[in-house]
Amino acid sequence: MSDAASQSLPAHAPSLWAATAPPPPQTAELLESLKADVVIVGGGVTGLSAALHMAERGISAVVLEAARAGFGGSGRNSGHIIPTLAAGDPDALVAKFGPDAGERMVAFLRDSASLTFDLIRKYGIDCDAVQNGWAQPAHRASRMKLLEKRYGEWTRRQARAELLDAGEIAAKLGTDIYHGALFIESGGHVNPLALAQGLAKAAMEQGAKVFTGSPALTVTREGSAWRVTTPQGQVTADRLVVATNAYTGALIPALAKTLVRIINYQVSTHPMAADIAASVIPSDISSSDTRRDLYPFRKDRAGRLVTGATLALPLNMDSRIRPWIAERIGNAFPQIRDRRLDYVWNGRIAMTPNRLPRVHSIGPGAISPIAYNGRGMALGIAMGKELADWAQGKPDDALGLPKMEIEPMPFVSSLGRLAQAALVRYRQLDQRD
Ligand SMILES: Cc1cc2nc3c(=O)[nH]c(=O)nc-3n(C[C@H](O)[C@H](O)[C@H](O)COP(=O)(O)OP(=O)(O)OC[C@H]3O[C@@H](n4cnc5c(N)ncnc54)[C@H](O)[C@@H]3O)c2cc1C
Known part of the structure; x- marks a missing residue:
């Protein structure tokens, strides 16, 4: 694609990640008719990891991305690589899905962060990857x-985890606001946009085709194949993957009605002075605490603090987020006196009523892994490997995420506003237990 043409693509969110990621690989719009084994709609980490794992095995894969690689959640998130769900501990998953599917899902989650960092190392992806662990600190003593319980359930399943007391988590994070923490060694943090773009580059080098500026407009079944059209081209393939998560549009209308979208903001401070940066998260781990109202912290390579928040009232969010976050930063890290924010951006998170990710069958040989509920980096990348297994014949009800029926929800856009407003209730609960 020429520079001029690439300028006409929707720009990435004005994030720290877009400002610091290495240049993306050269990609172009689809301008022809192609045949492939698998056509993948969506160029986030799920679709790109799927293409990479398929290409490694000699399966021809074509990715169609409406905008740019990593344009959706994958390029906008906080870059925490977390091998657990926000809601859904091992015993509860086994109780819900049964011993086979439940334990399979638990093992899939447990190994997802290691798989992500192994892939980054294998392909030398330049994304500021730091695998120093992920902590979930207790924001109240009662949360210990x-x-x-969580520690017991994960370590019984061979996760490498520790239970830290208040002093130990204070030493790792450089704040004494917490009462202890669950610490999982395989977690960490990355520049997520650089990782998405690096996956695109690795996939293309392995033989996958990645087209940007190529929105899938229609999907039709033709004989035993799927035909996906874009404004200037089409792909015919035996199998179809729709990996559009919170950016799912009208392509498969029922799919868009299975989730609600909430807007989450991310910010980064100005680079901290060296002595301050050394006192803030000295262990360079990533952390997100036990609040239901997300409260994450990490640093970037230049010593900026990166954190985020969701606002309950979707009005004037761009201006209201700054003082809100500055107060949070001050509570946790009073040593940061310069609370200027270099970058403020946002993205959509795909939520479901039971807060569980799932795989939907959308027809014969067609599948959609979706609804990561804010934890889709490690999970999406690990899902990519599962999708390569599926393309080689593994049944869709034997994958790491459970297969669930599509259950469209009525009034989905109103539900999104309600989900955002439910934060008020979450904050009350966070104060209580
Ligand atoms: C602000 C924020 C913070 C988050 N923090 C974290 C975190 O720290 N850790 C974590 O694990 N997760 C986090 N998440 C969630 C995580 O970002 C997502 O779960 C993950 O990126 C999902 O990846 P994906 O590839 O499935 O979807 P996406 O990355 O959203 O990609 C979907 C892509 O599909 C494309 N698309 C949509 N429709 C079409 C079409 N018709 N044709 C072609 N392309 C189409 C979109 O342009 C988009 O690029 C966060 C999310 C947000 C928004």
């Missing part, structure tokens, strides 16, 4: 009970 939950973390002890």
Whole structure:
């Protein structure tokens, strides 16, 4: 694609990640008719990891991305690589899905962060990857009970985890606001946009085709194949993957009605002075605490603090987020006196009523892994490997995420506003337990 043409693509969110990621690989719009084994709609980490794992095995894969690689959640998130779900501990998953599917899902989650960092190392992806662990600190003393239970359930399943006391988590994070923490060694953090673009580059080098500026407009079944059209081209393939998560549009209308979208903001401070940066998260881990109202912290390579928040009232969010975040930063890290924010951006998170990710069958040989509920980096990348297994014949009900029926929800856009407003209730609960 020429520079001029690339300028006409929707720009990435004005994030820290877009400002610091290495240049993306050269990609172009689809201008022809192609045949492939698998056509993948969506160029986030799920679709790109799927293309990479398929290409490694000699399966021809074509990715169609409406905008740019990593344009959706994958390029806008906080870059925490977390091998657990926000809601859904091992015993509860096994109780819900049964011993086979439940334990399979738990093992899939447990290994997802290691798989992500292994892939980054294998392909030398330049994305500021730091695998120093992920902590979930207790924001109230009473939350230690939950973390002890969580620790027991994960370590019984061979996760490498520790239970930290208040002093130990204070030493790792450089703040004394917490009462202890669950610490999982395989977690960490990355520049997520650089990782998405790096996956695109690795996939293309392995033989996958990645087209940007190529929105899938229609999907039709033709005989035993799928035909996906874009404004200037089409792809015919035996199998179809729709990996559009929170950016799912009208392509498969029922799919868009299976999730609600909430807007989450991310910010980064100005690079901290060296002595301050050394005192803030000295262990360079990533952390997101036990609040239901997300409260994450990490640093970037230049010593900026990166954190985020969701606002309950979707009005004037761009201006309201700054003082809100500055107060949070001040509470946790009073040593940061310069609370200027270099970058403020946002993205959509795909939520479901039971807060579980799932795989939907959308027809014969067609599948959609979706609804990561804000934890789709490691999971999406690990899902990519599962999708390569599926393309080689593994049944869709034997994958790491459970297969669930599509259950369209009525009044989905109103539900999105309600989900955002439910934060008020979450904050009350966070104060209580
Ligand atoms: C602000 C924020 C913070 C988050 N923090 C974290 C975190 O720290 N850790 C974590 O694990 N997860 C986090 N998440 C969630 C995570 O970003 C997502 O779960 C993950 O990126 C999903 O990846 P994906 O590839 O499935 O979807 P996406 O990355 O959203 O990609 C979907 C792509 O599909 C494309 N698309 C849509 N429709 C079409 C079409 N018709 N044709 C072609 N292309 C189409 C879109 O342009 C988009 O690029 C966060 C999300 C947000 C928004």
